[in-house]
Amino acid sequence: MTSPPRVVVVTGVxxxxxxxxxxxxxxxxxVDRVVGLDPHEPPTALRExxxxxxxxxxxxxxxxxxxxxxxAEAIVHLAVTSAPDxxxxxxxxxxxxxxGTMQLLxxxxxxxxxxxxxxxxxxAAYGASFRDPGVFTEDTEPRAVPRGSFARxxxxxxxxxxxxxxxxxxxxxxxxRFAPFxxxxxxxxxTRYFAQPVVPTVLGRDARLQFVHVDDALEILHRSIVxxxxxxxxxxxxxxxxxxxxxxxxxRISVPLPEGTLSTLAGVARNVGIGQIGxxxxxxxxxxxxxxxxxxxxxxxxxxxxxxxxFDDFIKGHANGSSITADRLAAAEKAIxxxxxxxxAGAASGGDRH
Amino acid sequence: MxxxxxxxxxxxxxxxxxxxxRRPIPEVPSMNGNGHHPGLxxxxxxxxxxxxxxxxxxxxLRRRFAGNxxxxxxxxxxxxxxxxxxxxxxxxxHDWFRTEVYGIENVPxxxxxxxxxxxxxxxxxDALMLGVAIRDQHPQERHLRLLGADLVFRMPVVSELARKxxxxxxxxPDAERLMSTGELVGVFPEGxxxxxxxxxxxxxxxxxxxxxxxxxxxxTGTPIVPVAIVGAEEIYPILADLKPLAxxxxxxxxxxxxxxxxxxxxxxxxxxxxxxxxxxxxxPTEHLTDLADDPMVVYNLADQxxxxxxxxxxxxxxxxxxxxxx
Numbered sequence: 095m096t097s098p099p100r101v102v103v104v105t106g107v108x109x110x111x112x113x114x115x116x117x118x119x120x121x122x123x124x125v126d127r128v129v130g131l132d133p134h135e136p137p138t139a140l141r142e143x144x145x146x147x148x149x150x151x152x153x154x155x156x157x158x159x160x161x162x163x164x165x166a167e168a169i170v171h172l173a174v175t176s177a178p179d180x181x182x183x184x185x186x187x188x189x190x191x192x193x194g195t196m197q198l199l200x201x202x203x204x205x206x207x208x209x210x211x212x213x214x215x216x217x218a219a220y221g222a223s224f225r226d227p228g229v230f231t232e233d234t235e236p237r238a239v240p241r242g243s244f245a246r247x248x249x250x251x252x253x254x255x256x257x258x259x260x261x262x263x264x265x266x267x268x269x270x271r272f273a274p275f276x277x278x279x280x281x282x283x284x285t286r287y288f289a290q291p292v293v294p295t296v297l298g299r300d301a302r303l304q305f306v307h308v309d310d311a312l313e314i315l316h317r318s319i320v321x322x323x324x325x326x327x328x329x330x331x332x333x334x335x336x337x338x339x340x341x342x343x344x345x346r347i348s349v350p351l352p353e354g355t356l357s358t359l360a361g362v363a364r365n366v367g368i369g370q371i372g373x374x375x376x377x378x379x380x381x382x383x384x385x386x387x388x389x390x391x392x393x394x395x396x397x398x399x400x401x402x403x404x405f406d407d408f409i410k411g412h413a414n415g416s417s418i419t420a421d422r423l424a425a426a427e428k429a430i431x432x433x434x435x436x437x438x439a440g441a442a443s444g445g446d447r448h
Numbered sequence: 449m450x451x452x453x454x455x456x457x458x459x460x461x462x463x464x465x466x467x468x469x470r471r472p473i474p475e476v477p478s479m480n481g482n483g484h485h486p487g488l489x490x491x492x493x494x495x496x497x498x499x500x501x502x503x504x505x506x507x508x509l510r511r512r513f514a515g516n517x518x519x520x521x522x523x524x525x526x527x528x529x530x531x532x533x534x535x536x537x538x539x540x541x542h543d544w545f546r547t548e549v550y551g552i553e554n555v556p557x558x559x560x561x562x563x564x565x566x567x568x569x570x571x572x573x574d575a576l577m578l579g580v581a582i583r584d585q586h587p588q589e590r591h592l593r594l595l596g597a598d599l600v601f602r603m604p605v606v607s608e609l610a611r612k613x614x615x616x617x618x619x620x621p622d623a624e625r626l627m628s629t630g631e632l633v634g635v636f637p638e639g640x641x642x643x644x645x646x647x648x649x650x651x652x653x654x655x656x657x658x659x660x661x662x663x664x665x666x667x668t669g670t671p672i673v674p675v676a677i678v679g680a681e682e683i684y685p686i687l688a689d690l691k692p693l694a695x696x697x698x699x700x701x702x703x704x705x706x707x708x709x710x711x712x713x714x715x716x717x718x719x720x721x722x723x724x725x726x727x728x729x730x731x732p733t734e735h736l737t738d739l740a741d742d743p744m745v746v747y748n749l750a751d752q753x754x755x756x757x758x759x760x761x762x763x764x765x766x767x768x769x770x771x772x773x774x
Contacts, residue, residue, distance in 0.1 A: 224601050224602045224607075224617075225598045225617060225619070227616075227617060227619050227621040227625075228521065228523070228616040228617065228622045228625075229521050234621070296604075297604060298607075299604055299608060300523075300612075302519070302521070302522075302523050302611075334523070336519050339515040339519060342512075342513060382523075386625075418513060420516065423510045423513050424510060427509075427510045430506060438498075
């Protein structure tokens with residue numbers, strides 16, 4: 095049972111994470127066949143990565159036929175988007191996240207040779223409430239249905255996985271709750287947010303944030319496919335950064351706005367098409383989100399780099415938008431100190447002359 | 449042997465007795481109470497001192513602006529706490545409330561412990577002063593990690609100040625996580641019933657809820673240190689509580705004190721009462737770890753803690769006949 099699956103189906107290969115996972119599986123000699131399932135054509139940038147991956151252009155609705163015909167032994171469900179696509183909007187996002195998962199899992203349930211299911215989830219599954227504990231473990235239940243669309247989708251997706259686990263208990267189902275992805279090149283709502291020279295924040299709130307480096311997320315995904323790790327796991331870098339601290343480290347300037355104003359502005363910006371800050375992000379900036387990764391480290395024997403290290407990698411890749419860098423601050427410190435010393439030395443020698 | 453004989457020696461003069469908390473004048477006043485007397489050292493070249501201070505201050509500002517500091521999982525910012533919050537609170541603790549601490553040796557040297565205290569004073573200044581007392585008097589200068597009501601974390605600004613000073617939401621997962629990582633956790637089981645009670649009910653302990661704090665301590669085998677705080681009741685004496693107005697504002701109570709709201713912002717100045725803090729001997733719980741879910745054990749232990757605090761409160765009140773004395 096613990097041998098790596100020979101045929102793996104990966105959904106969402108038209109996007110960065112899916113393409114990287116599929117490419118890495120294709121490069122693994124233990125896996126015979128990797129099939130990418132996606133309704134969209136992968137962009138040219140990802141084409142090269144997917145050279146060894148069979149591509150099937152079909153949405154989840156057509157998946158049932160494909161899964162049975164391929165004899166899939168493992169399914170990796172990565173077609174979960176965290177923000178609405180500007181072209182297709184929220185309806186398409188929900189269609190893909192919720193309906194897509196439902197149909198994929200229905201198909202998976204009927205796949206006879208299936209023994210492994212890996213689903214991308216998010217730490218957004220913990221919701222956002224003022225009564226939340228400071229650190230979430232995998233067993234923490236959300237206190238209320240969150241208002242962010244992605245968070246609600248995640249709750250639905252995990253609900254379907256729970257149903258699937260009940261109906262196919264012999265299939266090892268792994269749910270990975272990822273903290274927001276970050277790296278020098280990752281392009282997500284949050285990385286675009288931190289890349290701006292001036293960053294809006296919520297007045298009077300300083301959320302505790304955690305990130306996971308994309309490379310570590312890929313490692314965990316790969317291990318959960320070729321090894322056997324059933325269960326639900328938080329995937330995040332240990333330690334935290336306060337939002338203000340992250341902005342300072344990135345050398346950006348923060349503009350605190352009252353929560354209502356920020357929501358309104360974000361809504362206007364979304365409608366104009368220049369930004370994707372939604373309730374998901376605003377809730378994150380108000381409540382913060384910190385998870386415990388003890389279970390992940392014990393089960394996978396792999397420790398993702400810390401949140402601070404992952405964020406440092408992001409800073410390296412986005413140096414050109416920063417205004418208050420550590421070097422400039424150090425130079426300013428030295429200039430002020432020298433100035434004070436000079437003035438005091440001048441005053442002292444002036445005093446001697448009298 | 450009678451007085452007047454050769455080997456008669458005068459009895460040693462008695463140790464200087466604290467007079468209402470102030471030692472007699474000849475002693476060097478010490479700001480931190482740790483026996484550190486800054487005035488006794490030979491003062492180094494004053495110019496160098498100022499240069500060092502300016503350099504240290506600038507380095508601090510640079511670290512803050514560059515985000516170059518550590519924050520723990522709960523948002524506790526040790527550097528900010530030691531450099532900004534503690535010195536400010538110490539003024540209140542030392543000069544305004546003239547706080548005296550007894551039995552600090554009952555706070556464990558290291559490892560987790562649950563400090564349980566009575567709650568009073570309209571705003572939770574007693575929690576902050578308890579933190580200063582432990583930081584100041586304890587030989588290891590331990591930090592107290594407070595557990596606060598969710599109302600605290602609902603309010604902007606206040607919530608972040610609370611998190612940065614080491615507090616977190618009062619819930620069992622957080623309490624157990626802090627205690628099992630060897631932190632000193634402070635809890636006030638009376639909650640709003642304690643701080644919102646009227647002046648007429650001062651120093652009468654309120655109900656201790658369901659004793660959730662006890663089960664958290666039992667589950668982690670952490671000792672419980674009962675603490676009695678005298679003085680906080682007089683800082684904002686609540687003469688009346690406007691319940692309808694409180695409900696309208698979404699607050700647990702709306703206090704009317706002799707100065708608030710009559711004097712406006714001036715009414716927010718706490719009255720300078722004399723504070724005494726007594727740490728009682730720790731109650732071990734290691735042998736009760738299996739009984740954390742037994743409601744009777746939990747209830748009895750909560751009751752024992754409550755009785756201990758009430759008894760020490762009465763003892764302390766006898767030591768302090770005048771609430772506003774020196």
